[in-house]
Amino acid sequence: MQIAVLGAGSWGSALAIAMSHVADSVLLWSHKLEQVDYFQLHRNNPSYLPAEIIFPANISFPIHFNECCETDLLIIATPLNAVREILQQLKQSSGRVPDIFLVSKGFEANTGLLPHQIVAQELVGFNRYGLLIGPSFAKEVAFGLPTAITLAAPELEFAVSWMNRLQNIPNFRIYAHDDVIGSEVGSAVKNVLAIAVGIADGLSLGYNARAALITRSLNELASLVLALGGRRETIYGLTGIGDLILTCTGDLSRNRKVGQELALGKSIDDIVTSLGHVAEGVSTAREIYLKAQALEIDMPIVACVYRIIYQEANILQEVSQLLSRQPKSEFIGDNA
DSSP states (O other): EEEEEESSSSSHHHHHHTTTTOSSSSEESSSSHHHHHHHHHHOTTTTSSSSTTOOTEEOOOOOOOHHHHSSSEEEEOOGGGGGGHHHHHHHHHOOSSEEEEEOOOOTTTTOOOOOOHHHHHHSTTOOOEEEEESSOHHHHHTTTTOOOEEEEEESSHHHHHHHHHHTTTTTTTEEEEHHHHHEEEHHHHHHHHHHHHHHHHHOOHHHHHHOOOHHHHHHHHHHHHHHOOOOOOOOTTTIIIIIIHHHHHTTTOHHHHHHHHHHHHHHHHHHHHHHHHHOOOHHHHHHHHHHHHHHHHHOHHHHHHHHHHHOOOOOOHHHHHHHTTTTOOSSSOOOO
C-alpha cells in the first residue's frame, strides 16, 4: 500500500509518520523545494515538530505533484484555503483520482463552504473520500502517543474499509461514521471557541469561568451543527465535545494561544506572525459569525471573538457584556 500526504506542516508530517507503520511507502509532498531538500538531507522537520522526531526510512519526499496521484490514498493536509487548488491540480494531473482523506477544518473564505462541499464542486460525483478529524495534536501523534480520531465519510463503507486497513497503526485508533456535516462543523467551530477560552485564561478569570465557557461553547457548537444538518450524537463524539475539550484546554492549542495573547493586548497581526503556524480559528471566526447571522442562530461567544479580532473591540468590555446577557434557559429548545 502506498500513501501520499500533501502538505508538510505539523499535521501532514505527523500523519506521514503514523501512516508509515502500515504503508509500504509514504510520499510526503511540499510545494516548497527548499523544504524538500532539507527533508532529504536531514530527515526531520524542526520548523513544525521537535527535531528529535526523525522520518522513518519508508517516507520519501517527491518533487513532482504527479507522483502523489498514483497512490492508494491521498491525504490532503494543507490549510483549507489551498484545498480547492489541490483538487483542481489533481484533476489536471491524473485520469485516476485516488481515495482521499481531508484533514482541513473550517469554512472556505468568501464562499463559506465546508470541505465536503468543495469536493462536490471540484470532483463532481466523486464519493471515495473522508474527513480525518478529531481531538489530536500533531506533536503527540508524531511521538506515537495514544490518539482517537474520526473518519467521517459520505459512504460509511468507505470509512469502515479504511478504518480496518489502518487499524494496526500503534496508538492511533480510528472511528468510522457518516455524519460528515456534523464532524466538519464541530471541528471548525471549536477553534473559534478555543480563542474565547484562551482570552479567559489570559485574563486569569479562573477555572470556574473556563468550565462555564466550554459548556456554553458546546451549546453554540450544537446549535450550528443541528442547523446545518448534522446529527445530535456527533456533538457528543470525538469531533464535537472531544475536539472542543482538547482545543480549549491543551497547552499545544494554537487557537487557545491566540486568545491568551489577545488578552495580553497584542494585535492579531502580531500574534499570527509570531505563531508561524496556522491557527484556523482566526480566519474561521468571520465565516462562522456570518453563517450564524444568516441562519439567525444566537452564538454570543463566537460573536464576541469575531468583534475582538475583526472590529478591534475592547476585550474587557466584550467579556463584561457576555457576562451581563439576559438570563435564559440552559438547554437548546427550551422556551422558558
